[in-house]
Amino acid sequence: MAINVNTVYTTVLSILNKEQRGYLTPDEFNKIGTQVQLEIFEKFFEDYNQYIRMPKTDVEFASRMDRIRQEFQVFEKTATASAVALSKYTEPTDLHRFGSAFWDVGTTRPEIGIISERDYQQQILSPILQPSNDFPIATYKDNKLRVYPEATAPAVKDVVFNYIKKPTDIRWGFSVGSLGQYVYDSTVYGANLLNTGTSVLTSSITTNQTDFVNGTYTGTVGVTAGYSTSGTGTGLILSITVAGNTVTSIDITTAGTGYAIGDTITVTGSGGILGGGTGNLVITLTASDFNSGSSYGSTNFEISNMQQTEVILEILKYAGIIIRDPQVIQAAQQELMQEEANQKR
Numbered sequence: 001m002a003i004n005v006n007t008v009y010t011t012v013l014s015i016l017n018k019e020q021r022g023y024l025t026p027d028e029f030n031k032i033g034t035q036v037q038l039e040i041f042e043k044f045f046e047d048y049n050q051y052i053r054m055p056k057t058d059v060e061f062a063s064r065m066d067r068i069r070q071e072f073q074v075f076e077k078t079a080t081a082s083a084v085a086l087s088k089y090t091e092p093t094d095l096h097r098f099g100s101a102f103w104d105v106g107t108t109r110p111e112i113g114i115i116s117e118r119d120y121q122q123q124i125l126s127p128i129l130q131p132s133n134d135f136p137i138a139t140y141k142d143n144k145l146r147v148y149p150e151a152t153a154p155a156v157k158d159v160v161f162n163y164i165k166k167p168t169d170i171r172w173g174f175s176v177g178s179l180g181q182y183v184y185d186s187t188v189y190g191a192n193l194l195n196t197g198t199s200v201l202t203s204s205i206t207t208n209q210t211d212f213v214n215g216t217y218t219g220t221v222g223v224t225a226g227y228s229t230s231g232t233g234t235g236l237i238l239s240i241t242v243a244g245n246t247v248t249s250i251d252i253t254t255a256g257t258g259y260a261i262g263d264t265i266t267v268t269g270s271g272g273i274l275g276g277g278t279g280n281l282v283i284t285l286t287a288s289d290f291n292s293g294s295s296y297g298s299t300n301f302e303i304s305n306m307q308q309t310e311v312i313l314e315i316l317k318y319a320g321i322i323i324r325d326p327q328v329i330q331a332a333q334q335e336l337m338q339e340e341a342n343q344k345r
Contacts, residue, residue, distance in 0.1 A: 001304060001305050002300045002301055002302055002303070002304070002305065003300060003301035003303065003304070003305050003307065003308050003311060004300055004301075005033070005170050005171070005172050005298055005299065005300045005301060006172065006184050006186070006298070007308075008033065008301065008308065008311055008312055008315065009024075009026075009029050009033075009172045011312055012024060012029070012312060012315050012316060012319065015312075015316060016316075016319060024319050026172050026174055026182060026295070028319075029172055029315070030169070030170060030171050030172055032315050032318045032319065033170040033172075033301070033311070033315060034169040034170050035318070036311055036314040036315050036318070037167050037170060037301050037302070037303055037311070038166070038167060039314065040303055040307055040310060040311065040314070041072070041075075041166075041167050041303060044068055044071045044072045045072065045097070047064075047068050048065065048068045048069060048072070051064045051065040051068060052065055067306075070304075071303065071304055071306075071307075072164060074302070074304075075096075075164045075165050075166075075167065075302070076099070076162070076163070076164055076165075077092070077094070077162075077163060077164070077165050078160060078161070078162050078163075079092045079160070079161055079163075080092075080104075080156050080157045080158075080159065080160055080161070081145070081156040081157075081158070081159045081161065082156065083156060084154045084155060084156050084158070084159075087146060087147065087150040087151065087154050088144040088145065088146050089144060089145045089146075089147065089154075089156070089158065089159040090143060090144050091143050091144070091145070091161055091163070092161055092163065092165075094165045094166060095143075095161065095163045095164075095165065096163070096164050096165055096166035097163060097164035098140075098161070098163055099161075099162040099163050099164065100112075100161075100162045101114070101138070101145060101159055101160065101161050101162070102159070102160045102162070103133065103136040103147065103158065103159065104157055104158050104159065104160055105133050105136075105151050105158050106133040106134045106136065107133070107134060108134060109160070110133075110134055110135065110136060112136045112137065112138045112145065112147060112159070113135075113136070113137045113138070114137075114138055114139075114140050114145075115137055115138070115139065116139065117139050117141075120137065120139055120148070123137065124148075131148040131149050132149060133149060136148065136149065145159055147159060167301075167302040167303065168299055168302055169299065170299050170300065170301050171189050171297065171298055171299040172184070172298055173185040173186075173187065173189060173291070173295060173296050173297040173298035173299075174295050174296070175195075175197050175198075175200075175295070175296060176295075184298070185197070185295075185296050185297060185298055186298060187255075187291075187296065187297050187298065188297065188298065188299070189291050189296075189297030189298055189299045190291055190297060191290070191291060191292040192259070192260070192290060192291075192292065193255050193257075193290065193291045193297060194236065194252055194255040194256065194259055194285075194289055194290055194291075195252065195255070195289060195290065195291060195294055195296040195297075196252045196253065196254070196255050196296070197251065197252065197296070198249070198251050199249045199250065199251060200250070200251065200252050200289065200296075201238070201250035201251075201252060201265075201283055201289060202247075202248070202249050202250050203288075204250075204283050204284055204285060204286055204289055205247060205250065205281065205282070205283055206264075206282050206283065206284045207279070207280060207281065207282035208246055208247050208281060209245075209246065209247075209269055209277050209278070209279040209280070209281065210245050210246050211245055211269070211276070211277045211278055211279075212242045212245055212246060212247065212269055212274040212275055212276070212277045212281075213242060213245070213274065213275020213276050213277070214242050214243055214244070214245065214275070215241075215242055215275055216239060216240065216241050216242075217239070217240045217242070217267075217273070217274055217275070218237065218238065218239050218240070218253070219237070219238055219240075219267070219273075220235070220236065220237050220238075220254075221233070221234075221235075221236040221237075221238065221256070221265055222234055222235075222236075225271070225273065226267055226268035226271060226273035227265070227266075227267055227268075227273075228265075228266050228268075229259070229263055229264065229265050229266070230263055230264040230266075231258070231259060231260055231262075231263035231264075232258050233256055233257065233258035233259030233260070233263060234256055234257060234258055235254060235255075235256030235257055236252065236254065236255065236256035236259065236265070237252070237253045237254035237256070238250055238251065238252060238253070238265070238267075239251040239252075239253055240267065240274065240281070242274060242275065247274075247281055250283065259285060259290075260285070261285055261286060261287050261289075261290070262284070262285065263284075263285045264282055264283065264284050264285070265282070265283040265284075265285070266280050266281070266282050266283075267280065267281040267282075267283075268280050269281065
């Protein structure tokens, strides 16, 4: 189970603010949290290498090696090459640690033997070591595999990579409240996802009217009569507030999918859609209406919740540097050293 990003942030703030030592902004927290997650993630492999050389216990739930293996196993993926050119297969874009590769051209999908350029030159001179579709070899350079024998019609599906992906950057997303405070947004971050919440589309109104009927109106774009879009997005649900016969606020209750910058959302005033009116309400979507162009949307830590204590302590250590408090750094460092010593006894 992943670590909730809001739990970590609020805990860190509580510790820092207890003695009024300082404040960690969301942007600072996101950058530090991402770095800390990556450091802990890389440490999994070093610990696994150490534990694998130690005597292994058969007691259930007590095997350190099995525990570490479980920690990074959730990041293991299998995917085809991301591109191919001149029989060179480019590794998947999210590959972090290369594991193995398989030749899907072969009848039994054999594993590809990765060798150096020097070994390849020597091997092709041997009449009995020639590569074949059932015994393929490859050289690995510049994040690309050059496989031998070459496929007749190379395609990305020819090579299947087994690898470890990099953890996704964490993000504590928020909106700004009426008092200027940061309000946590628990919506799972999506770069092309519209922001959900109160008045998120009000600033994107490009055509308004002054003869709508006061009230609150809800509709689904593309489904409810009078609610349409110029794009291909679907599922967007709006809550529109009319006061003083003009639209004063537009909330998004459901973001939908498939919307893009520049799309227009039109709500017809005639026919009683907004209680009546002679014109339309037009909204033109801008970059700030999406998660990628705003502070909305959150991403949890992907490492397991067994690492929550270490995550908090590591963030506090970095926070001490930002707020220039050596006592915070020393206290967090001591706790981390003690925890690591206990784990490796």
